[in-house]
Amino acid sequence: MKYFNENDVKNIKSYNFDFIEFEESNYVFTLTLDRPKKKNALNPQMINEIAFAFQYVSTKDSIRALLLKSNGNIFCSGLDLKAINGEIEKNNSTVPKANSKILIGELFNKLYKPKICQLEGDVYAGGFLLIAGCNYVVSIDGLKLGLPETKRGIFPMQVMESLSKIISSRNVIDWCIRGYNLDVKTAYSWGLISKIVDQFKIESFVSNWLNEVVSNSPIAIQYGLEAFDKINSSESNHKYLLEMLELVLKSDDAIEGIAAFKEKRNPNWK
Template identity: 40%
Template sequence: MLYTPDQTAAFSTYSLRYLQTTLADHVLTVTLNRPEKKNALNPTLINELAFSLTYAHHEKDVWLIVLAAAGDTFCAGMDLKSLSNGEVEPTTVPEPAEPVKLGELMAGLHKPCIGRIQGPVYAGGFLLVGGCTHVVAAESATFSLPEVKRGLFPFQVMASLLEIMPARTVLDLCLRARTLSASEAHQLGLVTEFVKKEDLDAAVSQLVTDLKKYSPAAMQAGLRAYQQLKAIPRAEQQAYLHEQFRQIQQTADAKEGMAAFLEKRPPNWLGE
């Protein structure tokens, strides 16, 4: 883990330079806020993302995350200029325990994460989109991997997309730098839902409402198991999942869910 629970416990006291965050009713909204650079990911923004999402992972009051962006572009990918000239800014959050890998950061969140995509997504921005459990996009949003045009290759994005799409589809996107419309991204499974831009907030809000009806503890256990399954030999997976089901039955949410079912009332989730 990039940060310990003790480090992220003071999250609310930090002033972030390129992120806006709000926590309300168990929903942490994290907004990329570098619109003048099309929310390109420089070292400071990457560390702020790592700190914020690790806080979300550790904090029991956070049941789900909405990942959004200011301006007309969701994310232009890595800030190649800042990376090439070794740009250094004053730190805004503690240094992570190791270099941040966005794909691993998103995979380790273990909580539902909704991507609110209001504009184009380029290059490394796919790591954020691919790591969300749900993606709601404006129908005008586009998705492109232009790395080969610059003599580069989207190695980490390729790995992330292979979790979502067939291999040949992923390779074609990487090799031809083709731009996808929101409709095409939906057909390929990258986008969960696409709507008119003016309906974007309502669609995200409805998805938040839907997810909050159900046990946070159950969803977190399921997402954690989903990630851990990848490292477990197939012959051992059912035994692992059986043990996970045995453990989840002992949680407060499971006991509350069964009681609510028998008493024919809505459950009052604790997230435990």
């Protein structure tokens, strides 16, 4: 994982992060998505900040696990559609730009440390790259999990790849094509959610999981996750699927679908 200069990464606390929060304590790095007013939609600089933090975690022996959380009632709504159209909001982030294109799925795959997601908000579209990239997902009940891309003239290309490592291919394709919302219990039965807990118990459950994980051999776990990535490599697929996503985003259907979404009307497919 070499998206950024190593010396820059070592000085992570000298930079201003506008879209995520983080803290490091008791061998655990907690990363919190912090763009709640925009439903934690992923814009280029937010992805940049996440990648910067991941590279930092990968280089620190004192960090043995990563906890992924979010602020707001939407965990992540996927890629920022305005950013896709070149509308990048002004921000105060001083995190350097990556030296190569960031593949979110591979960002998770190449971090050879246990990753747990504490899910307390709805997830849509590209947000599933974050969920599927974690080794364990603890969720409260009553959330909406949706893949609405085909309703916008888009297709969840890279999400499809990440989900196919967890869910049966038939269920993945059906979900991608039809674009419906999934409930948490069905996601649990499919293996996407590892554990469903009550809201007031989720903090203690996650804490216990992390305590158990960090007490085990960090070197053994690192080599094991690296080996798992090697025998299940998705890197070439993610690169190809990014190209396919960029292709579909240029289509007339995508232009119409995104416009209809912004204008709150039904799309008029040609």
